[in-house]
Amino acid sequence: MTDCIFCRIAAGAIPADIVYQDDDVVAFRDIHPVAPVHLLIVPRKHVANLLELAGHPDGVSLAQAVLRAVPRVAAAAGVDQTGFRLINNCGEDGGQTISHVHFHLIGGRSLGEKLL
Ligand code: 5GP
Numbered sequence: 019m020t021d022c023i024f025c026r027i028a029a030g031a032i033p034a035d036i037v038y039q040d041d042d043v044v045a046f047r048d049i050h051p052v053a054p055v056h057l058l059i060v061p062r063k064h065v066a067n068l069l070e071l072a073g074h075p076d077g078v079s080l081a082q083a084v085l086r087a088v089p090r091v092a093a094a095a096g097v098d099q100t101g102f103r104l105i106n107n108c109g110e111d112g113g114q115t116i117s118h119v120h121f122h123l124i125g126g127r128s129l130g131e132k133l134l
């Protein structure tokens with residue numbers, strides 16, 4: 019078994035609070051939430067980061083699977099009417115700490131502190 023923590027969560031080998039899953043994507047609650055809703059949307063396939071996803075032969079279909087999952091995850095978390103923020107941290111300066119591409123879906127409160 020891989021030592022990638024998100025691969026292990028996607029495989030059900032370690033527990034997570036999963037709110038949505040399909041054949042390509044799993045979404046679960048972040049262990050250190052920064053807002054009432056803080057989910058991670060993760061392709062099941064191990065791809066290290068957004069740049070690698072963009073260059074991957076299956077990258078477009080994986081990105082499409084993530085995009086398709088967004089409204090379903092937002093609805094499952096109860097933020098489809100109120101709005102949310104979707105964030106990808108890529109690489110060292112981007113603050114990425116887990117080398118398996120993922121998208122933070124954050125909401126459940128007004129997110130006033132905008133970076134830009
Ligand atoms: P990054 O910093 O790479 O953009 O985001 C990684 C996120 O994964 C962090 O927000 C961190 O709290 C979360 N995280 C790290 N380990 C685990 C874990 O074992 N389970 C869950 N649910 N989240 C995790």
Ligand code: ZN
Nearest residue numbers: 022025064118
């Ligand atoms: Zn992985």
